Amino acid sequence: MATLTKNEIKITTCETSKINSIDFSNLAFGQVFSDHMLTCDFKDGKWQSPEIVPYGPLTLEPSAKIFHYGQSIFEGMKAYKDANDNVFLFRPMDNIKRLNISAKRLAIPELPEAYFMEGLKALLDLDKDWIPTAEGSSLYIRPFIFASGEGFHASPANAYKFIIATAPSGAYFSGKVKVLIEEKYSRSANGGVGFAKAGGNYAGQFYPTQLAKDKGYQQVIWTDDTSHEYIEEAGAMNVFVRINDTLLTSPVSDRILDGITRKSILELAEAEGIKTEVRKVKVSELVEAAKNGSLKEMFGAGTAAVISPISGFGFRGEDFEIPEQDNSFGLQLKERIVAIQTNKTEDPYGWRMKV
Amino acid sequence: MATLTKNEIKITTCETSKINSIDFSNLAFGQVFSDHMLTCDFKDGKWQSPEIVPYGPLTLEPSAKIFHYGQSIFEGMKAYKDANDNVFLFRPMDNIKRLNISAKRLAIPELPEAYFMEGLKALLDLDKDWIPTAEGSSLYIRPFIFASGEGFHASPANAYKFIIATAPSGAYFSGKVKVLIEEKYSRSANGGVGFAKAGGNYAGQFYPTQLAKDKGYQQVIWTDDTSHEYIEEAGAMNVFVRINDTLLTSPVSDRILDGITRKSILELAEAEGIKTEVRKVKVSELVEAAKNGSLKEMFGAGTAAVISPISGFGFRGEDFEIPEQDNSFGLQLKERIVAIQTNKTEDPYGWRMKV
Numbered sequence: 001m002a003t004l005t006k007n008e009i010k011i012t013t014c015e016t017s018k019i020n021s022i023d024f025s026n027l028a029f030g031q032v033f034s035d036h037m038l039t040c041d042f043k044d045g046k047w048q049s050p051e052i053v054p055y056g057p058l059t060l061e062p063s064a065k066i067f068h069y070g071q072s073i074f075e076g077m078k079a080y081k082d083a084n085d086n087v088f089l090f091r092p093m094d095n096i097k098r099l100n101i102s103a104k105r106l107a108i109p110e111l112p113e114a115y116f117m118e119g120l121k122a123l124l125d126l127d128k129d130w131i132p133t134a135e136g137s138s139l140y141i142r143p144f145i146f147a148s149g150e151g152f153h154a155s156p157a158n159a160y161k162f163i164i165a166t167a168p169s170g171a172y173f174s175g176k177v178k179v180l181i182e183e184k185y186s187r188s189a190n191g192g193v194g195f196a197k198a199g200g201n202y203a204g205q206f207y208p209t210q211l212a213k214d215k216g217y218q219q220v221i222w223t224d225d226t227s228h229e230y231i232e233e234a235g236a237m238n239v240f241v242r243i244n245d246t247l248l249t250s251p252v253s254d255r256i257l258d259g260i261t262r263k264s265i266l267e268l269a270e271a272e273g274i275k276t277e278v279r280k281v282k283v284s285e286l287v288e289a290a291k292n293g294s295l296k297e298m299f300g301a302g303t304a305a306v307i308s309p310i311s312g313f314g315f316r317g318e319d320f321e322i323p324e325q326d327n328s329f330g331l332q333l334k335e336r337i338v339a340i341q342t343n344k345t346e347d348p349y350g351w352r353m354k355v
Numbered sequence: 356m357a358t359l360t361k362n363e364i365k366i367t368t369c370e371t372s373k374i375n376s377i378d379f380s381n382l383a384f385g386q387v388f389s390d391h392m393l394t395c396d397f398k399d400g401k402w403q404s405p406e407i408v409p410y411g412p413l414t415l416e417p418s419a420k421i422f423h424y425g426q427s428i429f430e431g432m433k434a435y436k437d438a439n440d441n442v443f444l445f446r447p448m449d450n451i452k453r454l455n456i457s458a459k460r461l462a463i464p465e466l467p468e469a470y471f472m473e474g475l476k477a478l479l480d481l482d483k484d485w486i487p488t489a490e491g492s493s494l495y496i497r498p499f500i501f502a503s504g505e506g507f508h509a510s511p512a513n514a515y516k517f518i519i520a521t522a523p524s525g526a527y528f529s530g531k532v533k534v535l536i537e538e539k540y541s542r543s544a545n546g547g548v549g550f551a552k553a554g555g556n557y558a559g560q561f562y563p564t565q566l567a568k569d570k571g572y573q574q575v576i577w578t579d580d581t582s583h584e585y586i587e588e589a590g591a592m593n594v595f596v597r598i599n600d601t602l603l604t605s606p607v608s609d610r611i612l613d614g615i616t617r618k619s620i621l622e623l624a625e626a627e628g629i630k631t632e633v634r635k636v637k638v639s640e641l642v643e644a645a646k647n648g649s650l651k652e653m654f655g656a657g658t659a660a661v662i663s664p665i666s667g668f669g670f671r672g673e674d675f676e677i678p679e680q681d682n683s684f685g686l687q688l689k690e691r692i693v694a695i696q697t698n699k700t701e702d703p704y705g706w707r708m709k710v
């Protein structure tokens with residue numbers, strides 16, 4: 001695959017920075033965008049050289065396939081700044097690898113890893129002042145690829161756009177969430193695209209999530225689409241359950257995204273002496289555990305929220321509360337992972353990358 | 356819901372028509388576009404008035420949700436012109452109704468029917484010279500809605516664009532196709548969005564279809580994602596099977612699109628004295644019928660190709676040919692439906708709409 005160094009990337013800077021117009025003490029998630037973005041076009045059978053340009057509108061033909069056939073994939077990552085203004089990423093090579101796994105499944109040409117990594121480094125160099133430092137905040141990074149090629153024929157496009165945009169962001173969720181175990185709607189099929197970060201997976205979640213919200217829940221726990229007997233993900237996060245002192249999470253599959261937070265948590269938990277089990281978790285087991293008091297915790301895990309504690313779940317019209325724990329695994333593991341991400345502690349795993 | 360008449364639609368015409376640059380005797384499918392398009396924005400909580408503007412590029416922010424979360428739906432229809440330059444649509448009310456069924460599932464605000472129908476009529480009035488008349492050709496009509504609202508939060512957008520673009524088109528497929536019965540990849544989940552014309556459904560089909568093409572097939576026959584025992588659709592078409600003199604097709608479900616061609620064929624077949632059965636069709640039944648000679652025909656049915664005959668199928672490494680029939684139901688029904696669509700015969704069903 002093509003190589004490239006950071007210095008080879010053509011940069012066009014914006015005339016005036018928007019940074020002074022942003023209230024960094026009051027950031028929502030992914031609502032304001034940094035001054036620049038990386039863009040890279042696939043055309044004539046290959047990915048062209050990436051460039052950095054001012055963040056701004058895209059122009060597309062109405063027949064661009066993104067509008068018709070949902071050919072799009074994305075990643076989600078974060079950049080952190082420590083007290084000395086050093087900038088860090090967390091396991092970024094896993095994001096580019098997963099982007100290319102998604103690309104293959106969505107019939108999108110794979111991107112040279114160097115275009116992604118060197119492009120991202122150059123972008124962060126330029127926009128490093130946009131990385132917020134307040135606790136819980138970070139620069140959210142959104143790499144994405146979509147079909148820009150034209151035509152109404154339902155077949156892969158011949159042109160694509162890869163973009164990295166960044167957004168200084170506060171916390172994704174505030175506080176604990178109540179979830180609904182979903183038995184009618186599903187997120188993904190066996191042999192489908194659930195393991196890929198494909199745009200279409202998310203649009204399909206909105207309506208069932210809205211129905212859950214109307215009932216007073218904030219998120220949906222997805223179950224397998226065949227039997228609805230097993231819990232699979234929590235909204236757009238992997239899901240963990242603590243029964244007594246064992247932390248359980250479902251194995252990844254073609255329906256479940258191989259989350260970077262999830263696998264980091266599994267490793268950290270082991271190191272912290274927390275027993276983990278990767279196995280399918282039945283809804284009935286969860287209900288049983290909630291009833292007999294052995295269900296101690298439940299949380300979602302993903303880049304945006306890191307760990308998102310769940311205060312209770314609804315199932316078939318009944319609500320089950322999960323009582324507060326003094327020694328919360330979720331809190332403990334979140335502290336560990338955030339400390340590594342933000343360079344507040346040693347990183348024996350080599351996960352943190354200084355850029 | 357909002358009302359509107361054709362004459363209330365604001366029209367901005369293009370300065371010079373492109374029509375003379377188009378070779379109408381040699382049209383591909385959905386590759387060239389007529390002079391104008393209808394556009395309509397959803398913002399501030401409602402669909403604004405539709406307008407007709409010159410067909411041309413759209414401008415969107417990089418954070419528009421269409422690029423990230425696949426929130427998009429579409430329809431496919433055709434306009435035909437008869438010898439007296441009268442213009443006809445085929446069951447267009449079913450398209451607007453289905454568009455709104457898709458909208459609901461994808462958490463997209465439903466569109467007032469009048470905006471669709473009156474907008475389309477006004478557009479066809481203006482661009483009627485773009486409707487080709489050669490046999491097998493038509494003006495392909497592509498209504499679509501996508502999320503233009505901004506933000507990286509995985510939730511429904513607050514702004515959408517509805518567009519109708521049209522493309523003078525030749526036949527979608529040429530000749531018979533060989534199909535592969537797919538047992539690994541799936542198109543849709545139980546409780547998923549397969550019944551909706553959601554963009555993401557199509558992107559997910561591209562890679563498995565490419566694998567089938569690499570093996571010498573042109574299309575995939577999708578099976579249910581749970582057992583892979585039942586045939587469900589043929590690529591982006593409904594699928595029909597003729598065993599002896601009975602025409603079979605699967606019932607629609609939340610995994611299978613409720614095709615307008617499919618239901619028209621079922622009605623026409625009855626009227627032609629062809630026995631039909633709407634029931635699940637097992638792959639094993641198909642293989643058995645192919646072996647004992649009772650499998651007489653197989654075809655896909657959809658707006659783009661109308662009826663697309665299948666010459667044989669592959670299953671688990673074995674190829675099964677379907678011999679040519681003298682009295683082909685597929686051909687007979689295609690003739691009937693096209694005759695109605697193009698005003699060459701009476702339309703006892705009220706399916707044809709003169710615009």
Ligand SMILES: Cc1ncc(COP(=O)(O)O)c(C=O)c1O
Pocket residue numbers: 076197233235236237238257258259260261262301302303304
């Ligand atoms: C469906 C889904 N599951 C899980 C995750 C968590 O993955 P990661 O920890 O890599 O962010 C994500 C992305 O955030 C996701 O979209």
Ligand SMILES: Cc1ncc(COP(=O)(O)O)c(C=O)c1O
Pocket residue numbers: 431552588590591592593612613614615616617656657658659
């Ligand atoms: C998945 C799928 N199935 C079936 C059909 C056929 O539907 P219709 O006959 O309404 O065009 C389509 C659309 O053409 C489709 O996209």
